[in-house]
Amino acid sequence: MPELERPAFSVQNLIPLLEEHYGLCCTLEELPGERDRNYLAQEKKGDTYVLKISNACETLEFLQVQNVALERSAKLLEQGRIPQVFPDKNGESLSRVISADGSQHWMRLAHYVDGLPMAEYRPHTRDFLLELGGMCGTVTKALHEIPAPPPSSTLLWEMHNVQETLEKYMPWIKDEKLLGWVKKSLDLYSRTIKALESKLRRGWIHNDFNDYNVLAVPKISGNPDLGLIDFGDMTHSYLAAEPAVACAYAMLNKPDPLEAAALLIRGFHQHFPLEEKELEILFPMIKMRLCLSLTLGAFQQQNDPENEYLGISQKPARELLERLQEVNPRYAHYLFRDACNMEAFPGSSAFRNWYKKAGGSFHGLLGEPLNPENTAVLDLSVGSSLSAKTEGVSLEKQEDILDEYLRENNAEIGVGKYAEVRSFYTAKEFLNNSIDGEEKRTIHLGIDVFAPSGTSIYAPIDGVVHQLQDNQSELDYGPTVILRHKFTDVPEFYTLYGHLGRDCQKQLEIGQVIKGGMQLAKIGNSNENGGWLPHVHFQLILDLFDFNGNYPGVALPSRKKVWSSICPDPGLILGLDGESTAEEIDSGKLLKRRNNVFGPSLSLSYQDPLIIVRGQAQSLIDSRGQFYLDCVNNVAHVGHSHPDIAKAQSNQAYVLNTNTRYLNPLNIEYAERLCLLFPEPLDTCFLVCSGSEANELAMRIASTVSGQQDMIVLEDAYHGNTRANIDISPYKHNGPGGKGAPEWVHEIPMPYLYRGLHRDPQTAGKLYADEVEKICEILSAQGRKPSAFICESMLGCGGQVPLPEGFLQQSYQHVRQHGGLCIADEVQVGFGRAGKHFWSFELQGVVPDIVTLGKPIGNGHPLGAVITTRKIAEAFANGMEYFNTFGGNHVSCSVGMAVLDIMEKEGLRQNALETGSWLKEKLEALKESFPLIGDVRGEGFFMGVELILDSESREPAPLQADYVVERMKSRKILLSTEGPGHNVLKFKPPMVFNQHDAKHLLSELEQVLDESPLQKNLKF
């Protein structure tokens, strides 16, 4: 490899050369280079350049082609993303220089492109990879038609010479395994390229989209700005080699390398459409680039055995090549076709034509055709009550539920849909590690026919027994038959029958000819069929790949299109026309409908809103069956969709649901149980329907009892959505669209130790309470008195702020001295959330006059309560009746009671205390590593993590907080922001959030905090 000898120059002799040729006075720092010499040139007044001294073997013509390429690419890409050539004093873009050893070289100065090398930039999101592909496509577009003849000499990294290069350098590979992979990969490439070679487009390409040539400038929102450097490996070769090279590097260290490649190819195709034959060779080409890198690396290592770095830098490529040995090249091909919006399986249309024509000629799977008289199509989708009810219960119970459903629908046979999104594939085999964390396989690729075990299954079409296997793992297929079918005008295809009785494995033989209508097997029972209710899973397969006796019956949602092309809808064979195919929720249409029907003041969370169709304990599940860890819902207190809550609600709805005007034990018992949870003298209860109603009533009681109207509130407090509540909520009336506080509302500064007026924990409680006293005195001076002081026991909208010690105690004293009442708003923070106590006011050692309850009280059911003293309740009873149509209704009380039962039974307050304390400690430790975290605060399962830009000024970091929330969402963890600066990450999960969840949250948060856009001191 003679071209690897680098030009003999030193920094000392280059500095005067720079001055002489460019009139620039620069400091120089050498940059890595394989063949050339590159320097970072920093001009005194600030501009930065890269100086390149080309290898002596480089011709002027070739360097001129590079200059054209730079110019053309720069025209198509954003300014500054491609090095711009800086002419010398004579206006030339290349200057001739002589090295110390007397050889002649060409020198070029170009503007420096900043950014982190892609290898160091994190995260490589889906959008990032799309954009990278887009840039790669754009560069190909700019370069491929440069009117210059191909280089006269052969270059090492050229794809069209890869066979010769590998054969020449392969003997240097000492690692036998690696050598085997390289040989196998070369064999695949050689076979594939043979038929394609003459048809593949050729042109000029950059040929080195590697992870150190792609640069990324991190941005706090949106994609980073991408740049590309080093056009020194440009060559004239297959155009497909450009994305292949880029893929080889973009796939390094990825949880699912094919996913990364497919995204890059999608982006590429959008800017420079790839042809079908190019997609055929792409996967073998990707492997070739890896092989080239590993083989030339092995060669270099032999020449430089001391250089340990060489081995280390090859590790990710070796790992990737090893992983790619497992990938069926046809599968990668289909995936890449799909990425380019082509039908994934190339033979699809031939199959479709045959299928349509053959329709009507199929034999019934169960002997007789399925007909609407005895068949019910089941909704087993993630959002259906049928699947929610049958998950997590015994098979007997599942059977009862299904039988009841079929009975109610006068059916004997149930049909489970094709392409349905299901959440009950819980074994770990159904998990895939993707760019966005774990993705579950949820898309059903067959049709299920539910009938009693022992029911005979017949072959719907002529075929041959191709594979037989008993797949015995839990939730697998159990005994399975795969038939092969061959007809004219259609590629060979297969049908799969899963969950059969064991006998078929003995009765059938591989190679046995099966006539349509012949009995194949029987439906298996739950002991033999993988642990399912008796049914047959029937699936069409157009490419069996290397599977033997088993085959994926469920696909990743992100690969739905690919897999439905390989495994088309078998409904037609079963005589089911369309009704057995699940429809996908179209998020765009749903959003439009929502916007049309709801008022625009209702907001949606996240830039790309989630379609949530189900809740389960601490998870929310989206329409693609993906689970999101809910860290913000303090309403689903005992967990989303708790079965005991559903039962309590449903059972009571069968019996009675009316108002409080009749004597009935249920609402009385509930009110008694609630009151027992409070200290004396809080013993009297009003039941309402929401937190807002509770605060409305609390205000009414206070003003009736005190005879006053004036309210004392906290800065940035929120107490509800009604008009009076907005009046006492500075968070709203001082926010966008608000008109400020009415004359009867008086605000004190937020008692906020981290950022507030008083920050010394020893004195802050008193000082903030003094503010309450000040208002009382001002009112007094005007001949007025406070009606009430209302305060959350820990501040929610204020930014998850615990109150300073002594604040409530002293504030209550001042208010009471001036004749006012003290209201504790426990809507957010009650019911054991604080961990140490059942009510958060207990953290402050006070007993309020009125306590308002909402949110968690009904676990999502509209319920609220006001708890006060008998004396106050009596004073409120001034003759005006308090009537609330729904408050205290029996269904709500039944739900409320179930919440209390579950809390006790499942020890949820204790869990909040233990898990919350553990998590807080770990979050505090994170603060040490990430200066972005300014403060970690809270109690139990009510915590805030405040993000700041600067530890001195504590300037809020709202954009960074949004970034974290969005990134955590893409990692399937739901958080949100709070606080006046929108910079506090709030944590208030369902109380069933456990230690495992806490660890998961921490590890994901740590990774996100470490991502490039959040690093302040990046040096490019």
Ligand SMILES: Cc1ncc(COP(=O)(O)O)c(C=O)c1O
């Ligand atoms: C502290 C506080 N009080 C009262 C309310 C009002 O409750 P609801 O929305 O159930 O009416 C809220 C709601 O967010 C709240 O956070």
